[in-house]
Amino acid sequence: MKSMPDPHQPYALSQPNAQEYLNKFWMIYGLSEGPEGMSGWDDGPLHPSVFWFEWNMMKLAWNGHSEKMQHWQRDLLLGQKINGLNASNEQADGFLWPEPSNPRWFGLQYYFDHIPRYIIGAYLYYVWSGDRDFLKSAMPMLRAVMGFLWNGMKLSQGIAICPGNNTGLPNTGEVTTYMDCIRSGYIDSWTNTAVYTALQNMAELEAISGNPATALRYHKAAEAFVAQFDKQLWNPATKRYAGWRDIKMKQHDCGYTYINIEALARGLGDADKACCIFDWLDHGKAQPVWKGGNNGSTDIYQLVVAPRANTIRIPNEEWDTFSHVNRNAQGKDYSYAYGGLVEDGGTMLWMNYYDVQARLRWLDADHAYRKLTDMLYRCANDSRFLSFGKKGSGNWRSFTDFGEHFLAIGTNYDFPESGLAAMSMLYGFMGVSADTKGLYVQPNLPRDLISAQCSGIRHRGNDYTISVERGSTIMMQERRDTASILAPGKELVQRIHITKPFDLVGVFTGNFATEGAEFRMTLLRLGTEGPQSVACQQMRCDPDNTWQYMPVDDLSAGDYQIVLSHVKGRMAWHQHSVEGFVCCAVSTPVTPLKLPDFTWRMSASRGDFELKLTAKQPFCRVAVPVVHDKGASCRISLLRLMGSQWQPVQETRHPNLGGVDRLLMDVADQPVGDYRLIITPSGQMTPRGLSLSRGLYTVTANERSSVSVPAGTRVRLG
Secondary structure: OOOOOOOOOOEEEOOHHHHHHHHHHHHHHHHOOOOOOOOOOOOOOOOOOHHHHHHHHHHHOOEOOOHHHHHHHHHHHHOOOEEOOOEOOOOOOOOEOOOOOOOOEOOOEOOOOHHHHHHHHHHHHHHHHOOHHHHHHHHHHHHHHHHHHHHHOOHHHOOOOOOOOOOOOOOOOOOOOOOOOEOOOOEEHHHHHHHHHHHHHHHHHHHHOOOHHHHHHHHHHHHHHHHHHHHHHEEOOOOEEOOEEOOOOOEEOOOEHHHHHHHHHOOOOOHHHHHHHHHHHHHOOOOOOOOOOOOOOOOOOOOOOOOOOEOOOOOHHHEOOOOOOOHHHHHHHOOOOOOOEOOEEOEEOOHHHHHHHHHHHHOOHHHHHHHHHHHHHHHHOOOOOOOOOOOOOOOOOOEOOOOOEOOOEEOOOOOHHHHHHHHHHHHHHOOEEEEOOEEEEOOOOOOOOOEEEEEEEEEOOEEEEEEEEOOEEEEEEOOOOEEEEEOOOOEEEEEEEEOOOEEEEEEEEEOOOOOOOEEEEEEEEOOOOOOEEEEEEEEEOOOOOEEEEEEEEEEOOEEEEEEEEEEEOOEEEEEEOOOEEOEEEEEOOEEEOOOOOOOOEEOOOOOOEEEEEEEOOOEEEEEEEEEEOOOOEEEEEEEEEEOOEEEEEEEEEEOOOOOOOEEEEEEEEEOOEEEEEEEEEEOOEEEOOOEEEEEEEEEEEOOOEEEEEEOOOOEEOO
């Protein structure tokens, strides 16, 4: 009898530590989080409030083990109160109540960000379940809610506008969204990011419901929405999206990171805006923290798992005291001053999902994967995986091991949406998605992952285990019980026999959970004429305890030797006392691309070589034939033109070319576009050409049907 996949362990990755941490994260935050931080599968990962409906379905709709929760969510979607259908109050017809018993949240204020998220949640439930009875019952409700957006919030004029006293004005404007301490309103950015997705989803639902004219209207509105969003909410002074534009048309911008990353993740903005936002996030500074474990820090990623929610303290006049009544009166002396609250200088785990997805959409899988692993390793280095437990119970704690208060970093307790951060592996890197027409896979793995798999996927009654691979491991020594310390002046050497051709060689390294460790990796072919160097590259040992891969030039089977040399930092090479050092060889199928004419140009002033070219297909490998003198070395830099800005893709160092006659650089899949390649030599070296290669993925469903997919290709499974 075939064993059922474990819902607590859905992921299988070629990186063992990342797999362990991702599954543990999913078990804690994806499966077992209830609205009060309850633990246990029976409590479930579903929050009953309408604010969480999109997030609930992102975690549950695909999960074949969550049938009980999916049925509960179905009932919740169909049981909401909507003006003009089963409820009435001072808002226009189609207004969706935020609570079952009150049109105002906690009886105090009207909120509006839940309205588009309700449409998205219903869409997600339908496209994964295929439940036609649900769709028939839900469409009158969805049309009413979309009608409120279209008319009551004036979306028909280009962008959604909050009615009533949700003006966004200082001191008087009412809170508009889930971020219930901020007087955002009128043209609210966070609400409108979801409006963009809701328009796209509603267009699909109307199309399959037999209303092509209405579907076309929403489709055209979505196309025009991007320009309206930019016009109203892009701040040219700060080069990011503002939090909102008030009724007097003034923008309010305290560096709201969650708005910017979600906008980019949903497809809003353009390449130039994405460059500006990532430059701000990765190289900018925030206002110094006033209180807490990171007091004085100006690092936007001070909490590691995600950027601060905002980089500038929200002024008193824009702060509503709904949740924290003493904040304005006590100012800087307030117990949870700037940096001590999730809404004001703190962060929330769920933001990591949008950060990763935004980087996948606009940068590449390597940039995105680094943010995912930063988060996972941060969790793993805390004794409780950053969780706080249930408040008032015996397992409750107020601070993480890093001295961060539970109000400064939203993990569990009140944040059941934290599990979203695990979904970037399925939706992003594996590229699994569903729409009204079917189930799809479009893989986009980083260099550090050779394969990824997710089990327990259910689409329209069919169960799937889906795997994506960009190569196959042909030799591996993976048992490890000791570690050799790589110290200055010391080399570690391992002889290996490889039985088939290969183009990647990997070693398993550790850095003692410190940053900045680097080493030199050299591969030598062993033969009758003695060892011959065939590849040498300087590499970072990051993150801790992971496979590090070096591309090599389509080498044949035979005997080889790996040499590791210390460059800087603390690091170790793992080994087994009997079998030797942990290493592997991998074969990654790639297809050479036909390139237009190009010319290497040498800079007389800088002494480097530069080439500009246009890639007309995605690529993942750069190869440069070279001639050089003995002892030459070089650095290779690849840049991509995003909009009008050159964005660094990757840089590699080749410290000793030896017998190498082709320089190789592996990158995450790069899209069609314009690129610059710069080679900076040390010693005599001249490039003699260039080739680019496109990767090939193997997509497998249920271990039965496999298909080869060129990088950047979307394949339909069901």
